[in-house]
Structures are given as C-alpha cells and as structure tokens.
Amino acid sequence: MMAIERVAIVGLGLIGSSVARAVKERLPQVTVVGHDAKAEVRDIARELGFCDIIADAPAAAVADADLVIFAVPVGGMADAARAVAPGLRDGVIISDVGSSKAGVAAALGAALPGHIVIPAHPVAGTENSGPAAGFASLFEGRWCIVTPGAGAPEDAVAALAGFWQALGARVETMDAAHHDMVLAVTSHLPHLIAYTIVGTASELEEVTESEVIKYSAGGFRDFTRIAASDPVMWRDVFLANKEAVLATLQRFNEDLTVLQQAIRRGDAGKLEDWFTRTRAIRRSIIEQGQDDAAPDFGRKH
Ligand SMILES: NC(=O)C1=CN([C@@H]2O[C@H](COP(=O)(O)OP(=O)(O)OC[C@H]3O[C@@H](n4cnc5c(N)ncnc54)[C@H](O)[C@@H]3O)[C@@H](O)[C@H]2O)C=CC1
Numbered sequence: 519m520m521a522i523e524r525v526a527i528v529g530l531g532l533i534g535s536s537v538a539r540a541v542k543e544r545l546p547q548v549t550v551v552g553h554d555a556k557a558e559v560r561d562i563a564r565e566l567g568f569c570d571i572i573a574d575a576p577a578a579a580v581a582d583a584d585l586v587i588f589a590v591p592v593g594g595m596a597d598a599a600r601a602v603a604p605g606l607r608d609g610v611i612i613s614d615v616g617s618s619k620a621g622v623a624a625a626l627g628a629a630l631p632g633h634i635v636i637p638a639h640p641v642a643g644t645e646n647s648g649p650a651a652g653f654a655s656l657f658e659g660r661w662c663i664v665t666p667g668a669g670a671p672e673d674a675v676a677a678l679a680g681f682w683q684a685l686g687a688r689v690e691t692m693d694a695a696h697h698d699m700v701l702a703v704t705s706h707l708p709h710l711i712a713y714t715i716v717g718t719a720s721e722l723e724e725v726t727e728s729e730v731i732k733y734s735a736g737g738f739r740d741f742t743r744i745a746a747s748d749p750v751m752w753r754d755v756f757l758a759n760k761e762a763v764l765a766t767l768q769r770f771n772e773d774l775t776v777l778q779q780a781i782r783r784g785d786a787g788k789l790e791d792w793f794t795r796t797r798a799i800r801r802s803i804i805e806q807g808q809d810d811a812a813p814d815f816g817r818k819h
C-alpha cells in the first residue's frame with residue numbers, strides 16, 4: 519500500500535482544521551503541513567498549533583506531500599489547485615472534502631493534468647466555519663464518500679480510504695454523479711429549505727422579529743441552526759450541484775403541493791398516512807443505529 523507520511527491541507531477552516539487535528543491525534547507519525555489563502559487564518563492556525571508546519575506559499579505547502587487535501591469552498595477548488603501545481607511531486611494523491619463531487623472532480627482534473635485525483639466527501643460537519651471551529655472527533659463514526667474516476671489507481675484509492683478510516687470514518691465508494699444525486703436529497707435540499715424558511719419567517723410582517731426569537735424553541739430553532747451555515751460554502755454548493763438540486767427541488771415542490779391540497783381539502787387520511795410514513799422512516803434509521811450517519815437538524819456539538 520502507498521504510504522502517507524506527509525499530508526498537505528489547503529484551506530484551514532472547519533473541515534481542514536478538523537482533518538489536521540484528527541491526523542495529529544490518530545496518526546501522530548504523519549507530518550501535517552497547512553496553508554490558507556488568508557494570512558489571518560494562517561496566524562490563527564499557528565497559534566492553535568493543529569499543524570506541524572504552516573506554509574505562507576501554496577506551492578511550498580505541498581512540496582514532498584504524499585497526499586494533498588483541498589478543504590476550500592467548492593467554487594475555489596480550481597484556483598487553489600492551480601496555486602499549488604508548481605510544488606507537487608509525481609505520484610502525489612490529490613483529494614478534497616467538497617460537498618459536491620462531479621464539478622470538483624472536473625475542476626481538479628483540469629487544473630492538475632497528469633496527477634492522481636481522487637475526490638472525497640466526509641459527510642460530517644457543523645453550521646460553524648473557520649479554523650477555531652474544527653475538532654479532532656468530527657469524523658468518528660461518520661461516512662466519508664470517495665468518488666474515484668475510472669482511471670484512479672487502486673493502491674491510491676486504498677491509501678485514501680485507509681487514511682479516512684484512520685481518522686475514524688466509515689468509507690463508501692461511489693460514482694461522483696450518484697453522490698451528487700444522493701447528497702442533493704439528504705443534505706443540499708434540507709439546507710435550501712432551512713435557508714428558505716428562516717428567511718420567510720423573518721420577512722413575515724405580521725410576526726415580529728422578537729416573536730420569531732421568543733417562540734423559536736420549536737421546530738423553527740433547528741432550522742435556524744442549519745440556516746446559520748457558511749454563506750460562501752453553500753452558495754458554491756448550490757451553483758456546483760445545480761442539476762441534481764433542481765431535479766430534487768422539482769420533486770419536493772410536487773410533494774409540497776400534494777400536502778397543500780390535502781390541507782385545503784381537509785383530507786385528514788392523506789395527511790395522517792404521510793406523517794405515519796415519515797415517522798417510520800425516522801424510526802427505522804434509529805433502529806439501524808444510523809441516526810449519526812443521517813443529517814440530524816437537532817444535533818448538538
Ligand atoms: N462545513 C461543513 O459542515 C462541511 C463542509 N464540507 C466542505 O468542506 C470544504 C470547506 O468547508 P469549511 O471548512 O466548512 O469552510 P471554512 O469557510 O470553514 O474554510 C474554508 C477555508 O478555505 C480558505 N480558502 C478559500 N479559498 C482558498 C484558496 N484558493 N486557497 C487556500 N485557502 C482558501 C478560506 O480562507 C477558509 O479559511 C467545502 O468545500 C465544503 O463544501 C464538507 C463537509 C462538511
């Protein structure tokens with residue numbers, strides 16, 4: 519198996535800093551080099567000490583790395599890749615943690631021709647961002663979806679899978695397009711709904727802002743957590759996963775119309791049947807011990 523002795527992390531926010539912290543805790547023999555485009559983030563990273571080395575220049579950060587992980591918003595992957603390109607050694611594994619995969623795979627492949635690119639997505643995170651928000655246990659028991667292209671060398675895929683397993687993650691391999699369809703349903707649409715509902719509530723004139731805050735102990739409160747997620751990161755996810763999100767939204771709108779009609783017509787049976795079915799879905803997730811693997815809007819950190 520390919521040995522990973524030196525990892526370079528480009529982008530030291532929530533996910534990049536969590537990867538660095540997890541490596542330091544679980545793979546202490548591995549050297550972690552970090553870089554962020556923002557000088558203030560590099561300063562905070564130096565202070566917090568979750569990397570062995572912080573490099574000011576992107577190409578210097580990746581020199582001699584066995585694995586380079588891009589942990590920047592998905593719309594910034596190409597720029598980040600071009601910036602490190604002159605420093606990459608032959609045979610290095612290039613990966614990322616982006617929330618959408620087909621567009622990122624294409625962007626990294628085009629920016630780094632001739633390199634081994636194996637995209638990945640740890641399905642774990644929080645509504646917080648920045649280098650101080652990360653923590654070493656973030657990936658424990660969570661899924662990491664690896665989406666190797668057709669030509670990806672098996673030993674490199676195995677090395678990347680082993681790396682994520684060492685950080686505590688469960689690894690699944692799938693096609694990037696399939697990943698994007700699945701995540702559109704399980705993650706991207708729920709975020710879009712949260713952004714919508716919180717925006718709508720704050721705009722409703724008959725409900726004052728103080729009432730929204732005062733009575734937000736119910737379901738609304740869980741939506742506000744999700745709707746506090748990073749604006750740049752999520753802007754990029756929706757633009758990158760446009761087709762899958764729009765297809766999912768189409769289905770969602772149709773189902774919403776069905777429920778709307780049931781309410782208007784007073785169709786009690788329809789409403790009760792629907793809610794009974796969704797309750798069973800939640801219960802079966804919990805019975806399978808998978809509640810941690812599914813997005814949980816009420817999860818506390
Ligand atoms: N936030 C979450 O819960 C999760 C996020 N992701 C993915 O992880 C990636 C990073 O997200 P977060 O860590 O949450 O964001 P973040 O906003 O906490 O950190 C991103 C960092 O990347 C830096 N950056 C931006 N462009 C750069 C460039 N060209 N070169 C170097 N550094 C650059 C920023 O200065 C920032 O410090 C995104 O692609 C996101 O889709 C994946 C799983 C969960």
Ligand SMILES: O=C(O)C(=O)Cc1ccc(O)cc1
Binds near residue numbers: 641
């Ligand atoms: O905070 C939450 O509930 C999340 O859903 C975190 C999250 C955000 C983006 C991802 O790609 C994966 C996980």
